[in-house]
Amino acid sequence: MGMFEMSDAQVAEWRQQCHDLVAGRIDGEEILAAAGFRQGGASANYVASKAQLGGLVYAGIKMMRKRKAGGLPDKVMLAVTPSRLYAFKLNVGRSYKLGDEAAVWERSGLRVSTDRGGGMTALTIESPSEGEKATLVGISVKDDPVSQELIGVLQGAAPAGA
Secondary structure, three states, X not given: OOOOOOOHHHHHHHHXXXXXXXXOOOOOOOOOEEEEEEEOOHHHHHHHHHOOOOHXXXXXXXXXXXXXXXXXXXXXXXXXXXXXXXXXXXXXXXXEEEEEXXXXXXXXXXXXXXXXXXXXXXXXXXXXXXXXXXXXXXOOOOOOHHHHHHHHHHOOOOOOOO
């Protein structure tokens, strides 16, 4: 198993941790999937910092990343229910903590697409009726099974364990 790969036990543990984090925040709805996501483009930030391009370049990259993520926080926990998609701010430290609700969309009005690039699957969520569009990648440094399951559920696949 590689450095950034997850064992089946780790996948199950992460899936349960994500579910538990959102369970108290979503009342009366079944949680089909939950996973951590982040704004894409972290490698651009890394290059800018290592190349010492200055604060203005770094700030510009950060602004472009936030715009591409539809204004969502740097890290979010997405949770899918039969009728809605929720996004909560995710605070990452020694443990994961859920922050405020950042967005909620009716699933029936969403367009969901994916694109592969840089070794990651980018998830694009569009809400044409609200004029919103957000593109995110899984929270890890490479695709992880839990974020991929959430993408699958949004695209019509059965939830894990169903």
